[in-house]
Amino acid sequence: MCGATMLKFEDRDNTETWYRPVHCYKFYCPTCGGKHGELHKKRISDVLNRIILKGYFIRQFVFTVPESKRQPFQSRKGLNALIRIVKRIIDKEFGKEKLMVMYIHLFGDRDKSKYHPHINVHMFEKEGKQSWKLSEEKLKKIRERYNRALTSYMKEKEILEVVNVNYSYRVGIGKMLHSITYMTRPTDAGVLDVIDEKMKQFLLCELKGFQYIRGYEMCKGKKNKEFLVREFGSWDVVEKKGVTSPLTGKPLFCVDIVSSERFEMYTEEKQVETRNGLLRLVDGENI
Numbered sequence: 001m002c003g004a005t006m007l008k009f010e011d012r013d014n015t016e017t018w019y020r021p022v023h024c025y026k027f028y029c030p031t032c033g034g035k036h037g038e039l040h041k042k043r044i045s046d047v048l049n050r051i052i053l054k055g056y057f058i059r060q061f062v063f064t065v066p067e068s069k070r071q072p073f074q075s076r077k078g079l080n081a082l083i084r085i086v087k088r089i090i091d092k093e094f095g096k097e098k099l100m101v102m103y104i105h106l107f108g109d110r111d112k113s114k115y116h117p118h119i120n121v122h123m124f125e126k127e128g129k130q131s132w133k134l135s136e137e138k139l140k141k142i143r144e145r146y147n148r149a150l151t152s153y154m155k156e157k158e159i160l161e162v163v164n165v166n167y168s169y170r171v172g173i174g175k176m177l178h179s180i181t182y183m184t185r186p187t188d189a190g191v192l193d194v195i196d197e198k199m200k201q202f203l204l205c206e207l208k209g210f211q212y213i214r215g216y217e218m219c220k221g222k223k224n225k226e227f228l229v230r231e232f233g234s235w236d237v238v239e240k241k242g243v244t245s246p247l248t249g250k251p252l253f254c255v256d257i258v259s260s261e262r263f264e265m266y267t268e269e270k271q272v273e274t275r276n277g278l279l280r281l282v283d284g285e286n287i
Helices: 038-048 076-094 136-153 173-183 189-193 197-206 224-232 260-266
Strands: 005-010 017-021 056-064 099-107 115-126 165-170 213-216 253-259 272-275 278-281
Touching: 005 260, 038 173, 038 213, 056 076, 056 173, 076 099, 076 115, 076 136, 115 173, 136 165, 165 173, 189 197, 253 260
Parallel strands: none
Antiparallel strands: 005 017, 005 253, 017 278, 056 115, 056 165, 099 115, 099 213, 272 278
């Protein structure tokens, strides 16, 4: 049923009519899931609307959990606890006033049959303000904090031996966009073919509505439009907040719900224009 219904939008003066398909945004949906599917595009849009890229670089961290210690985090409560642990560590080491996005991934790229929860962090800092690299002493301190926090949460008697935190950085708009695109990708639907029923229940039911991307201390990324259009020739990947006309910028309001069959019936011999996820009949004829 994904995409089988259209929302009809008009401006206040009834001079423009646009349509937008209603999507389910499920990672296992053929339309919404996968790389550059509707869910992926929405996530990219959400991030780019809340951060600034021009004049910034990205500090990228990956907080992993040892394979033998992942069971406590195979629950909604456990994942939220893991997120809070990582945020507290970043706050202590870099302060609370920062641009930051956290991405929660549950499976690795190599073996999709294994549950592999890890937290990816993007910190956006102004270029020239600080060094891209971090000292070994700083990274060691972050790993030790993370190790102690995991040990405490799991109520282990001894400090965990193997806990890894990876660090890298991204400089330049192209590399930053590539990293954001990679981090915002949804879970591969192929995992459903290789995981057991218990994991399916967890993934599809317990995590229904789970927020896989969390933003902190964000700001509106309106400044992204000018240079993204200049550098890449398109703004289509980023939707504006609210629904506005891609042509005039006028606010649009939902006035009707139209089935896709009805929409297609009236557009068989008419050209349909697509802009920023919105559709319209080029001749302006209403349905």
